[in-house]
Amino acid sequence: MREFAYERASGVSAAVAAAEQGATFLGGGTNLVDLMKLGVAKPERLVDVSRLPADIEELPDGGLRIGAAVRNNDLAADPRVRLTYPALSHALLAGASGQLRNLATTGGNLLQRTRCHYFMVSTLPCNKRAPGSGCPAREGIHDNHAILGWSEACVATHPSDMSVALAALDATVVTHARRIPLVDLHRLPGSEPERDTILEPGELIVAVELPPAHGRSTYRKVRDRASFAFALVSVAAVLRVEDGAVADVAVALGGVAHKPWRASRLESELRGGPATRASYEAAADAELAEARPLRDNAYKVEIAKRAIATVLEELS
């Protein structure tokens, strides 16, 4: 591991000042410290933001404000989250292991890096880690890579479960400088896969805000084993049915793209239509029509379709 200087931030402005001088933010460290051991991340200076205030507060409009340093297990166990935003609680508990969830922070979870094999091995080419070096995944190991929104430069997926739930729940990311709809935080790879998000250098996430819940919600994760594995496909959904018709719906997919994939086409197909499995499957087909599977991951299209239909049926 490369040598680095360590300091603990006394507050948000001190953390931002350190970052403006080149320091990298350290949250729980579950991803960053690992990447430092692997030689993938090589910060010269760390500013520890894991002990900044970590509260979960109710907002006047009935929503919830989650401090960026709130640990994943604390967020999952919060009674307000479990009751009002079950998709978020389910997604958090579906992620990582109990030990990792006790360390991982809300802000850090949003900013975790892809687990693409080529990204994680510092001696291999990877446009995300070493821009311009190439992407061996397109023709190589890519059975758990993107089917939507990928580019010639990068076919990696975003690994977070939490972010997928937050995308369906219309969350807002609050940085020290501005507010960003969560669905706009992460970006598609395009020609700059080294940029996971639209955050500026030194921009610090201080909170995530949830609007009041507007329907029942849940999260379903499909993976190779029952626990402690990344998603092949995951689905976060919010649904409100009135008189057999879809009054409101929000669906986000994980494991399929470089960002949490909000299924806007599916949502507009469903709104006002019948709340039936057949219509859920048809809407899923419409959403997935633009999928471009790679050689070894076409299975994700069918899994996504079935998972979407099953989750919406469950919520109906």
Next chain:
Amino acid sequence: MPTADVTLVVNGARAALTLDTRTTLLDALREHLGLTGSKKGCDHGQCGACTVLLDGRRVNSCLVLAVACEDAEVTTIEGLARNGELHPLQQSFIEHDAFQCGYCTPGQICSALGMLDELRAEGAPVDEHTVRDRMSGNICRCGAYVNIVPAILGVSS
């Protein structure tokens, strides 16, 4: 080599260390404090052999920088026995023959302790399905799960 001073409270005893900032909590425990009960398996947060309780919560000590733990209370497997009596969970692992080689056992026991607290706080059931799910961060390469799970269930009732 950048160093930093850090004070940890390990198993109730205060320890003041000057460490290379790269030192993980696991390496601080094993290499600087001589507490080799916590094991280094994968060193990447995947196997759980390094699990300790940090301020009462189970964590992978291989992914925690020691310098980030100023004034933290750390409990390792060495800190569980009281007055020469094994912790009930340690005793239960023996009674259920919940190990073969034993390398993962300190992590399994510390993780189970943390997990039982988490489930209690959530009001969640302590049953086989939940224990298997919530203990998935602890790998046993001997495959002793069939006895580990009953050992944990044995103390929760």
